[in-house]
Structures are given as C-alpha cells and as structure tokens.
Amino acid sequence: MLSTHIAVSNTMTSAVTSSDPHGLTLPASRGAFSGSPRRMRLQKLLDVPGHDPSRVNDLLLLRPDTDGQTAAEPREETSNRHVMFFHGDIQNFEVEMALQPEGAQWLSWSLEQVALTLGRRFPGHHVWVVRACRMYLHKFSSYHNFVESNMFGAPEHSPYSPDSGAFLHLRALLSHGMERANLPDPPLPQGGADSLPPGFSLTLVGFSKGCVVLNQMVYELAGARADQQMSHFVEGVSDMYWLDGGHPGGSETWVTNKQALKELASSGVSVHAHVTPYEVCDPMRAWVGREHRHFIKTLEEFGACLSKNLHFEDEPPSIENHFRVIQEF
Numbered sequence: 093m094l095s096t097h098i099a100v101s102n103t104m105t106s107a108v109t110s111s112d113p114h115g116l117t118l119p120a121s122r123g124a125f126s127g128s129p130r131r132m133r134l135q136k137l138l139d140v141p142g143h144d145p146s147r148v149n150d151l152l153l154l155r156p157d158t159d160g161q162t163a164a165e166p167r168e169e170t171s172n173r174h175v176m177f178f179h180g181d182i183q184n185f186e187v188e189m190a191l192q193p194e195g196a197q198w199l200s201w202s203l204e205q206v207a208l209t210l211g212r213r214f215p216g217h218h219v220w221v222v223r224a225c226r227m228y229l230h231k232f233s234s235y236h237n238f239v240e241s242n243m244f245g246a247p248e249h250s251p252y253s254p255d256s257g258a259f260l261h262l263r264a265l266l267s268h269g270m271e272r273a274n275l276p277d278p279p280l281p282q283g284g285a286d287s288l289p290p291g292f293s294l295t296l297v298g299f300s301k302g303c304v305v306l307n308q309m310v311y312e313l314a315g316a317r318a319d320q321q322m323s324h325f326v327e328g329v330s331d332m333y334w335l336d337g338g339h340p341g342g343s344e345t346w347v348t349n350k351q352a353l354k355e356l357a358s359s360g361v362s363v364h365a366h367v368t369p370y371e372v373c374d375p376m377r378a379w380v381g382r383e384h385r386h387f388i389k390t391l392e393e394f395g396a397c398l399s400k401n402l403h404f405e406d407e408p409p410s411i412e413n414h415f416r417v418i419q420e421f
Contacts (some may be wrong), residue, residue, distance in 0.1 A: 122372075133157065133211075134204060136185070137272045142261035143281065147237040151269045152185070152221040154207040172277065172292040174266065177210055179203060179224065180338075181245070182231050192230050197387025203416045206299075209419055214295065219267060219379045226299075227236035232340075233301045237261050246341035247304040252315025252322075258308040264327050264373045266294075283321035288328055295331040299418055300371075303337030303345075305416055310347045314355045326359070333364040336371045336417050338380060345371075346383035357394035365400045366421040370414040372402070 139148040156171055182195055186202040189195030199205075203221045210219045224233035226243070235247040238258040241247045252259070263279055270278035277289035300308040309316075311331075316322045337345055347353060355365065359385040365388060372381040391398050403420050404413040 135273055137269055140269050143264040147267050149225050149237060150223040152203050152207050153273050154211045156216050172289050175210055175214045175217045175295045176220045176222060177297045178222050178302025178305045180302055181233050183193040188346055224346055235305050238305045244340045245301050246339050249308055249311045252312035254319055257312050258305055259312055259322055285324055288324055292328045293330045295330050297333040299335040300338050304339055306332055307347050310352050310356050329361055331362045335366050336368050336414055337419055338371045345380045346387040348383050348386045353390045354394050357391055357396035362397045366417050368403050368413050368417050369409040
C-alpha cells in the first residue's frame with residue numbers, strides 16, 4: 093500500500109491507444125510492444141467482461157515462450173497452465189504511468205514489466221495481469237469487481253455467493269480473456285464437471301493491494317468448494333502467493349478468520365507468503381504485522397502446505413524493496 097507515502101495527484105489524463113481489428117489495444121507511445129521477442133508476446137485486452145457483463149477488467153497477457161522447448165514439453169497452444177496477477181497501488185500500463193508525475197518514477201514496475209518478470213518466474217505458463225477496475229486519482233487501485241471496496245480500495249469481505257463474488261468473476265474473466273486472445277479450451281463460464289480442459293492449473297499472485305482479491309477468495313472457499321458448478325474450477329487452483337499485502341483499511345490486511353484459514357489449509361492449495369519490513373514492520377500500522385503472524389501461525393497449526401519468507405530483513409523499509417519482492421519471491 094503506497095497511499096501513506098506518496099502524495100495524491102489531482103491531474104486527470106487519459107492514455108493514448110491504438111486498436112487493431114481484433115480488439116487488441118496497443119500503446120501508441122514508448123514502443124511498449126516493440127524490441128525484444130518477449131514484448132512481442134504481450135497482448136493488451138481491454139474491457140473483458142466477467143460473470144456480470146457490466147463488470148469488466150483490462151487484461152495483459154504474456155504468452156509462454158516456446159523457444160528451446162523439446163517435443164515432449166507442452167507447446168504454447170496446448171499449455172493449460174495459467175498465472176493471474178493482481179497489482180498494487182500506482183501500478184498501471186506504461187503509457188498511463190508515464191503521464192503521471194508520481195507514476196513515471198516507478199515505470200520499472202509497470203504492468204508490462206511485471207508480466208515479463210512473471211514470465212521468467214513461471215516459464216511455460218500463460219501470464220495474465222488483471223488491471224484493477226478503478227484507479228482513483230490514477231493511483232489507488234480498487235478491485236470492486238472481485239470484492240466490495242471503497243474508492244481507495246479498502247475491501248469489505250463476504251462469504252461465497254453462487255450469483256456473484258471473486259471466484260465467479262475470475263472464472264468468467266479468464267474464459268472471456270482466452271476467447272478474446274484466441275486461446276483454445278477456455279474454462280466454461282457456467283462451470284460444472286466438464287468445464288475445464290485437461291491439465292488445467294491456475295496460480296494466483298497478489299501484490300500489495302492486489303492481495304485483497306486472494307483474501308476474498310479465502311472467505312469464499314468453503315462455499316465455492318461445496319458448489320458443484322464452481323468446485324472443479326477451485327480444484328484447478330494450485331498455488332496462491334501473497335506478496336507484501338497491504339491496503340488503507342485498519343484491519344483485514346491478512347485473513348485472520350480461523351474457519352476460513354482451516355478451509356484454505358484443507359483445500360490442498362500451496363500457500364506462499366512473502367513480505368518485507370515495509371508492510372509487516374511499520375509501527376504506524378502495527379496490525380499488519382500482527383495479522384501476518386496470525387495468518388502464518390494458524391495455517392501452520394492446520395497443517396497447510398505453506399512457505400514463508402521475510403525479504404530484505406536487514407535493510408531499512410522502503411517502497412523500492414516493497415516492489416522488489418515481485419522479483420525476489
């Protein structure tokens with residue numbers, strides 16, 4: 093969460109884009125899709141609908157690099173391994189960040205750069221970066237499509253509903269995104285036993301504010317696993333990564349509900365918690381560290397498949413190291 097350290101900008105500007113006939117929108121500046129072969133594998137998909145057609149998110153897709161693969165390894169067109177990333181405050185498409193005085197200094201952590209970093213971290217996967225549906229003052233990310241949130245992105249978590257919620261939106265968003273990108277075998281939005289292709293796996297990664305989406309899914313987990321139309325999609329989630337979670341609310345930065353954490357532990361999902369002193373050692377937000385410790389301790393008690401890491405422990409807390417956890421996890 094960067095809101096306590098970066099001044100609010102009141103400058104409101106819009107990005108300049110150019111669209112191709114297939115709905116793929118590319119930045120018209122800074123050559124963001126030229127140069128290296130990796131960048132040529134990036135696709136920006138705008139206004140992709142979720143379960144509710146009125147709730148849309150922009151997506152950035154990095155296709156897997158098939159150069160150097162052997163015949164026995166899955167090729168891009170048949171790989172069903174996916175990573176979905178939820179970003180934090182200030183992060184945006186490069187063309188948007190470059191227009192903002194505050195954003196320009198953090199361009200190395202733009203959504204395009206993060207996608208490339210994740211592509212190296214998860215080779216052979218389709219990497220999806222989900223842009224928050226609202227960016228208040230071009231800075232405060234709000235994932236209102238996944239979890240009820242105020243304009244600054246502070247969430248109000250709720251249990252699973254078969255008619256709305258994070259899992260329902262995510263499944264439809266991935267399905268429609270794959271269709272838009274002309275990828276084969278998208279999961280069926282309506283769910284059910286035959287809704288997933290063979291070998292499907294999904295890794296969820298939340299950074300900073302983006303962790304509110306993962307938290308909401310933990311609260312929904314019991315109901316989603318009990319819903320026959322959703323359970324198969326949930327079973328496809330193999331790993332969940334919390335990267336230095338934070339938001340402007342005064343609590344619920346980390347899930348502390350014991351029953352919800354028991355459900356997460358029993359689900360078999362591999363849980364990864366990576367933090368820095370920027371979030372968990374801030375005396376002005378001491379509850380973040382307490383909640384993180386409770387999250388870890390409770391999952392350990394329930395025997396979860398858990399890994400944890402405190403990065404940059406011997407360095408002063410900094411926003412730069414907060415971002416760097418994206419490279420180091």
